[in-house]
Amino acid sequence: MSLVFALLLVVAAPKPVDLVVTNATVVSMDAQRRVIPKGAVAVDAGRIVAVGAAPDLAAAYAGRETLDAAGGIVLPGLINAHTHAPMVLFRGVADDLKLMDWLQKYIFPAEAKNVTADFVRAGTGLAAVEMLRSGTTTFVDMYYFEDQVAEVAKAAGIRTVAGSTIIDFPAPDNKTRDDAIAYAERFIRRWKNDPLVVPAVAPHSTYIGSPETLRAADALSRREGVPLLIHLQESPDEQKTIRERYAKSSTEHLRDLGLLRKGVLGAHGVWLNASDRAILLQHEVGVAHCPQSNMKLASGAAPVREMLAEGLRLGLGTDGAASNNDLDMFEEMLTAALLSKHASQDPTAAPAPKVLEMATLGGARALGMEDRLGSLEPGKRADLIVVDVGAPRLHPMFDAVSHLVYAAKGADVRHSVIEGRVVMRDRRLLTLDEPAVLAESDRYREQVARSVGLK
Amino acid sequence: MSLVFALLLVVAAPKPVDLVVTNATVVSMDAQRRVIPKGAVAVDAGRIVAVGAAPDLAAAYAGRETLDAAGGIVLPGLINAHTHAPMVLFRGVADDLKLMDWLQKYIFPAEAKNVTADFVRAGTGLAAVEMLRSGTTTFVDMYYFEDQVAEVAKAAGIRTVAGSTIIDFPAPDNKTRDDAIAYAERFIRRWKNDPLVVPAVAPHSTYIGSPETLRAADALSRREGVPLLIHLQESPDEQKTIRERYAKSSTEHLRDLGLLRKGVLGAHGVWLNASDRAILLQHEVGVAHCPQSNMKLASGAAPVREMLAEGLRLGLGTDGAASNNDLDMFEEMLTAALLSKHASQDPTAAPAPKVLEMATLGGARALGMEDRLGSLEPGKRADLIVVDVGAPRLHPMFDAVSHLVYAAKGADVRHSVIEGRVVMRDRRLLTLDEPAVLAESDRYREQVARSVGLK
Numbered sequence: 001m002s003l004v005f006a007l008l009l010v011v012a013a014p015k016p017v018d019l020v021v022t023n024a025t026v027v028s029m030d031a032q033r034r035v036i037p038k039g040a041v042a043v044d045a046g047r048i049v050a051v052g053a054a055p056d057l058a059a060a061y062a063g064r065e066t067l068d069a070a071g072g073i074v075l076p077g078l079i080n081a082h083t084h085a086p087m088v089l090f091r092g093v094a095d096d097l098k099l100m101d102w103l104q105k106y107i108f109p110a111e112a113k114n115v116t117a118d119f120v121r122a123g124t125g126l127a128a129v130e131m132l133r134s135g136t137t138t139f140v141d142m143y144y145f146e147d148q149v150a151e152v153a154k155a156a157g158i159r160t161v162a163g164s165t166i167i168d169f170p171a172p173d174n175k176t177r178d179d180a181i182a183y184a185e186r187f188i189r190r191w192k193n194d195p196l197v198v199p200a201v202a203p204h205s206t207y208i209g210s211p212e213t214l215r216a217a218d219a220l221s222r223r224e225g226v227p228l229l230i231h232l233q234e235s236p237d238e239q240k241t242i243r244e245r246y247a248k249s250s251t252e253h254l255r256d257l258g259l260l261r262k263g264v265l266g267a268h269g270v271w272l273n274a275s276d277r278a279i280l281l282q283h284e285v286g287v288a289h290c291p292q293s294n295m296k297l298a299s300g301a302a303p304v305r306e307m308l309a310e311g312l313r314l315g316l317g318t319d320g321a322a323s324n325n326d327l328d329m330f331e332e333m334l335t336a337a338l339l340s341k342h343a344s345q346d347p348t349a350a351p352a353p354k355v356l357e358m359a360t361l362g363g364a365r366a367l368g369m370e371d372r373l374g375s376l377e378p379g380k381r382a383d384l385i386v387v388d389v390g391a392p393r394l395h396p397m398f399d400a401v402s403h404l405v406y407a408a409k410g411a412d413v414r415h416s417v418i419e420g421r422v423v424m425r426d427r428r429l430l431t432l433d434e435p436a437v438l439a440e441s442d443r444y445r446e447q448v449a450r451s452v453g454l455k
Numbered sequence: 456m457s458l459v460f461a462l463l464l465v466v467a468a469p470k471p472v473d474l475v476v477t478n479a480t481v482v483s484m485d486a487q488r489r490v491i492p493k494g495a496v497a498v499d500a501g502r503i504v505a506v507g508a509a510p511d512l513a514a515a516y517a518g519r520e521t522l523d524a525a526g527g528i529v530l531p532g533l534i535n536a537h538t539h540a541p542m543v544l545f546r547g548v549a550d551d552l553k554l555m556d557w558l559q560k561y562i563f564p565a566e567a568k569n570v571t572a573d574f575v576r577a578g579t580g581l582a583a584v585e586m587l588r589s590g591t592t593t594f595v596d597m598y599y600f601e602d603q604v605a606e607v608a609k610a611a612g613i614r615t616v617a618g619s620t621i622i623d624f625p626a627p628d629n630k631t632r633d634d635a636i637a638y639a640e641r642f643i644r645r646w647k648n649d650p651l652v653v654p655a656v657a658p659h660s661t662y663i664g665s666p667e668t669l670r671a672a673d674a675l676s677r678r679e680g681v682p683l684l685i686h687l688q689e690s691p692d693e694q695k696t697i698r699e700r701y702a703k704s705s706t707e708h709l710r711d712l713g714l715l716r717k718g719v720l721g722a723h724g725v726w727l728n729a730s731d732r733a734i735l736l737q738h739e740v741g742v743a744h745c746p747q748s749n750m751k752l753a754s755g756a757a758p759v760r761e762m763l764a765e766g767l768r769l770g771l772g773t774d775g776a777a778s779n780n781d782l783d784m785f786e787e788m789l790t791a792a793l794l795s796k797h798a799s800q801d802p803t804a805a806p807a808p809k810v811l812e813m814a815t816l817g818g819a820r821a822l823g824m825e826d827r828l829g830s831l832e833p834g835k836r837a838d839l840i841v842v843d844v845g846a847p848r849l850h851p852m853f854d855a856v857s858h859l860v861y862a863a864k865g866a867d868v869r870h871s872v873i874e875g876r877v878v879m880r881d882r883r884l885l886t887l888d889e890p891a892v893l894a895e896s897d898r899y900r901e902q903v904a905r906s907v908g909l910k
Contacts, residue, residue, distance in 0.1 A: 091848075092857035096792075096806035130847040295793035296861075298802040325861040326848040331786070335793070337551075338750035342794070347753040351551035391866075392585040393546075393781040395893050396900035398909055402547035406751075406780035411846075411866040438850050445851035454853055 017044035018420055020063030022054050024074040024386065025400050029361050029375035033353065035400055041074055043382040046195065046420035051376045067415050067422065069386045073400050075356075076375050077137025077159075077383035077418060078329040079363030081288035082229075082267040082317030084143045086115070086123030088130065089444050091321040093452060099235065099297050106452050107322060113451035115172035119444065120145040124152040126441040127327060129434055132158055133427070134328045134410025137383040137418045138363070138373060140265065140288065140317065142202040142229050144173040146187055150197045157423040157431040159383060161367060162191070163202030163229035166217045168210055177213055181220060188224045195419055198227065198369075205231040206250040207241045211257055218259045227367060228259065232266030232287070235299045239271050251276035260285050263368040267317065268293075269307070270300040277303070277310055286313040286366025289358065291335040293319030301343035304336065308354050315363030316355075328410040333359050337405055352405040386415040472499035473875055475518030477509050479529040479841065480855050484816050484830035488808065490855055496529055498837040501650065501875035506831050522870050522877065524841045528855050530811075531830050532592025532614075532838035532873060533784040534818030536743035537684075537722040537772030539598045541570070541578030543585065544899050546776040548907060554690065554752050561907050562777055568906035570627035574899065575600040579607040581896040582782060584889055587613055588882070589783045589865025592838040592873045593818070593828060595720065595743065595772065597657040597684050599628040601642055605652045612878040612886040614838060616822060617646070618657030618684035621672045623665055632668055636675060643679045650874055653682065653824075660686040661705040662696045666712055673714045682822060683714065687721030687742070690754045694726050706731035715740050718823040722772065723748075724762070725755040732758070732765055741768040741821025744813065746790040748774030756798035759791065763809050770818030771810075783865040788814050792860055807860040841870040 019042070026039030028051055040057040042050040050057055094106035120143065131139055138159040141149050146164040153160040164184035165171060174180040184201050191199040201224075203209045203217035209230075221228040233239065233250050242250045251272065254260055260283035269287040272280070280287065289302050307314045316336055318327045333355050340350030364374025372381050389397060393407050416424040423431050449455060474497070481494030483506055495512040497505040505512055549561035575598065586594055593614040596604050601619040608615040619639035620626060629635040639656050646654040656679075658664045658672035664685075676683040688694065688705050697705045706727065709715055715738035724742040727735070735742065744757050762769045771791055773782045788810050795805030819829025827836050844852060848862050871879040878886050904910060 089851065091851065092853045092861060095854075095857050095861060096796075096803050098802060102802070126847055126850060133847060292793060295797040296802065298796045298800050298804075300800075301797065321848075325857070328848065328864075331789075331864075334786075335790070338747060338790070339797070341551075341753045342750040342756065342797075345753050345755075347553060347557070347751065348551050349753075390893075392581055392588060392889070392893060393776075393783065393865075395581060395896050396544065396546070396903070398547050398900070398904055399550075402550050402780070406547060406550060409783075409786075409864055409866060410848075411864060434847070438845075438847060441850050445853070448851070449853055 014058070014060055014062040017042050017049055017061045017063055019043040019065045019067065019417065019422070020057060020061055021067040021069060021074055021384065021386065021417070022057065024069030024072055026051060026376065027073055027075040027400055027404065028377065029076050029357065030377050039074070041376055041384060043417065043420045046382055048376055048378055048380050048382050050378055065422065067386065067417070067425070072389050072414060073387040073404065074376070074384055075387065075404065076360040077385050077416065078135045078359045079315060079373065080131065080136045080139040080317050080327065080329055081265065081315030081363040081366050082290055082319055083139055083141055083327060084320035085127035085139060085141050085149060086120045086143055087320035087322045088127045088327070089119065089123040089441060089448060091325045093322065093448060093454065099237070110448060110452050111172060114444070114448055115144055117145045117148050120148040121152055122440045122444060124149045125432065125437040128152060128156040128158050129429060129432055129437050130327045132156065132416055132424050132429055133413065134330065135385045135387070135413040135416065136327065136329050137385065137416060140229065140367065144171050147190070150191050150199070154194065154196050155431065157196070157418050157421055159196050159418055161198040161200050161227055163200040165202045165204055166209070166213060167204045168208055168213055181216055185220060188226055192224065192226070200227040200229050202229040205238065206253050207238050214254070214257050214259060218257070227263045227265060229265050230267070232269055233271040233276065234268035236271070249273070249276050251279050255279050255283070265366050268299070268302065270294055270302045272303060277307060277312060281310055281312055284313065284368065286315060286368065288315045288317040288366060289336060290317045290319040291339045292332055293323040295335070295339065296323050301339055304340040305344045305346065305349040308350065313362070313365040314358055315366035316358040329359055330408050330410050333405045352402045355405045356401055382417055382420040384417050385413050387412050388414040469513070469515055469517040472497050472504055472516045472518055474498040474520045474522065474872065474877070475512060475516055476522040476524060476529055476839065476841065476872070477512065479524030479527055481506060481831060482528055482530040482855055482859065483832065484531050484812065485832050494529070496831055496839060498872065498875045501837055503831055503833055503835050503837050505833055520877065522841065522872070522880070527844050527869060528842040528859065529831070529839055530842065530859065531815040532840050532871065533590045533814045534770060534828065535586065535591045535594040535772050535782065535784055536720065536770030536818040536821050537745055537774055538594055538596055538782060539775035540582035540594060540596050540604060541575045541598055542775035542777045543582045543782070544574065544578040544896060544903060546780045548777065548903060548909065554692070565903060565907050566627060569899070569903055570599055572600045572603050575603040576607055577895045577899060579604045580887065580892040583607060583611040583613050584884065584887055584892050585782045587611065587871055587879050587884055588868065589785065590840045590842070590868040590871065591782065591784050592840065592871060595684065595822065599626050602645070605646050605654070609649065609651050610886065612651070612873050612876055614651050614873055616653040616655050616682055618655040620657045620659055621664070621668060622659045623663055623668055636671055640675060643681055647679065647681070655682040655684050657684040660693065661708050662693050669709070669712055669714060673712070683719045685719070685721055687724055688726040688731065689723035690725065704728070704731050706734050710734050710738065720821050723754070723757065725749055725757045727758060732762060732767060736765055736767050739768065739823070741770060741823065743770045743772040743821060744791060745772045745774040746794045747787055748778040750790070750794065751778050756794055759795040760799045760801065760804040763805065768817070768820040769813055770821035771813040784814055785863050785865050788860045807857045810860050811856055837872055837875040839872050840868050842867050843869040
């Protein structure tokens with residue numbers, strides 16, 4: 001009798017928690033890939049505390065705050081595994097050009113003439129608005145003035161792995177490599193214990209980073225215990241240059257320099273062959289697949305079917321908006337599925353569940369952060385989004401995962417929670433003054449246009 | 456003095472017209488491809504009467520109704536040059552399968568067990584909602600029970616070129632080919648003079664249409680003076696079958712049967728070689744490029760760069776939602792640009808202005824209807840859309856055409872006008888009861904799921 005009474009007491013006194021998200025189809029991305037039709041998620045102190053059937057969670061937890069998903073889909077927040085956030089201010093400044101024309105006539109001059117700390121602040125604000133609105137809760141960044149990227153991300157409440165660029169020639173933020181290393185070191189120490197900002201070191205690539213630069217970046221990242229981000233085997237040009245210079249692939253070159261390990265993330269990986277992939281797998285290195293950018297610049301198609309089959313740590317990224325031209329990870333998922341099928345001449349390649357994984361748990365694994373991010377499981381950081389299923393293109397719904405990959409768009413995201421904090425509710429951003437951010441980014445329009453000879 | 460007075464009178468008395476759309480960047484798609492930064496469009500009796508600078512039009516025309524574009528972009532309504540509208544009810548029922556598994560285990564059984572006149576009515580309603588919301592003002596359809604497609608389109612106020620399918624085996628609407636021909640004839644006579652519905656004959660393809668069937672369809676279409684729609688060289692399987700059967704390509708086969716002429720539209724055209732393309736060009740036959748469907752089914756990449764260079768009548772289509780999985784022409788434009796660049800290993804292939812043309816004037820040319828549709832020019836049907844540029848991904852804006860192709864989505868469409876009638880204002884559909892349409896389509900969910908063994 002007393003035991004039953006105690007159980008009733010437990011039932012009668014649900015535990016108070018910060019937030020309950022309910023009335024949802026929960027796409028958990030847990031080990032069983034559970035999809036819970038009438039599910040809920042309980043969140044406390046920035047962490048997920050429970051995922052399950054809505055009535056069970058209602059009995060066990062009382063949210064101080066509640067998010068009603070209204071029958072929508074709750075899933076882990078999307079991880080944009082490779083971008084250059086401030087480049088949204090160069091969105092559409094030049095399209096449909098040969099890579100070298102695009103870089104040398106537009107992007108490099110535009111960067112040289114425009115990129116300042118304030119530019120980065122304004123651009124990251126615009127990127128944050130765009131990413132939060134379209135379901136990204138973590139973005140992996142590589143750019144200049146990364147302090148400003150981190151400041152804006154923190155204020156916006158969006159998680160970032162922010163890589164301070166280290167490059168062999170004068171950059172907008174640092175004129176020498178030593179300055180860049182010193183900046184990165186200060187940057188890392190400033191942000192290392194932040195709950196939202198993971199500072200990282202970002203040597204640009206093997207083709208504009210000497211072995212000495214790569215080793216110095218590696219030493220810093222190991223000393224501080226932070227991720228290392230690098231462009232990796234993106235284009236046929238890179239393949240040729242590195243082969244000529246070192247008689248090996250970029251992956252082999254990085255291995256021989258001792259850089260490869262968990263926490264290293266290579267962006268693009270278009271030209272990874274079986275041997276390169278085996279090396280990356282062995283060293284637990286992540287890859288960020290960027291299909292829209294690769295198609296737009298005609299860089300090639302990454303071996304996604306093979307990387308999935310081999311179990312590489314494979315995430316998904318938009319790259320910068322200058323070669324995309326937006327930061328919508330839903331569209332990137334769709335393109336990843338379509339490009340892999342096309343390139344492998346196999347419609348079963350990159351099926352929807354695997355593509356959704358690339359955008360969530362795969363991104364977390366690519367960063368070596370799968371203990372904290374990428375799925376809705378107790379103990380993980382509470383980064384989640386709610387997708388509204390009201391749009392006509394989401395009717396009827398046979399399979400939530402199919403819809404997320406093939407029919408949903410960023411505009412369907414209704415609520416967003418990061419580190420347990422509601423950052424967007426009913427499509428209203430709670431952390432940013434959106435009209436001010438848009439107005440500020442528009443103020444850069446004329447200056448940028450002039451800098452590349454546009455009206 | 457009197458002449459000046461008369462001029463003042465003209466200035467002082469603007470001509471009353473049905474509608475003026477103003478405060479817009481007008482992307483006209485006229486012969487000069489004019490983009491008018493502060494422009495307006497005047498509409499009367501279903502036709503465009505003037506396009507120009509907003510102050511000039513305000514002086515010359517007084518709209519009985521006004522649409523304020525609020526700084527957005529006005530462009531010709533998009534033409535979806537190939538779809539199967541009612542198949543939205545099969546959206547996501549089966550993905551990531553080999554073509555023959557997909558067709559034989561899912562799509563054909565689902566069609567056999569579900570497709571009735573009522574199913575087509577419900578599905579076309581859902582498709583119409585989706586298309587109007589995402590900027591399509593004309594859709595080219597091939598399906599069964601095409602009377603219902605036409606009825607729903609007319610009620611929704613959306614333009615359609617509706618092709619009644621003629622096929623060699625029993626179909627949901629007609630059990631024999633002769634019944635299908637008789638149905639098509641009645642269908643054409645019923646709709647021939649409708650301002651919104653252009654009836655058409657749709658022999659499915661060369662591989663499931665005997666020469667006799669193709670000739671009968673052709674005779675009907677010539678007798679009634681209506682378009683002929685057909686699938687054309689979509690897949691390697693089709694190539695092989697037709698080569699084995701007739702020792703020629705599908706294009707050569709159709710030419711030899713005497714079918715090819717202006718007003719014939721071939722869907723897909725993935726495997727058209729230089730000789731096929733020369734035949735189509737010579738006969739003024741249109742092609743509907745469907746990149747997302749081609750990629751999803753791994754059918755291949757159409758020779759878009761070549762077709763553009765050669766001047767083929769090239770439109771753009773979504774195909775049915777079972778292989779897409781939505782009907783968003785903005786996304787299709789983006790994919791057309793990306794796939795062409797990737798497939799031709801040339802980032803200058805399919806530049807944004809050419810892709811926008813494919814979705815507007817190109818579709819009109821593909822249908823042989825460029826005298827009436829596809830651009831904002833006096834005398835043409837008043838089919839236009841207004842794209843809201845408020846979304847963060849449309850900031851800043853350097854080039855309206857780049858944004859339309861690379862960054863805008865269907866969800867950005869704010870107003871839609873078809874045949875001079877405002878069918879969507881401020882994202883509210885004025886011709887359809889959207890909640891009722893969605894509820895009705897959802898009622899088919901369980902039946903469709905059961906028919907293919909899903910829960």
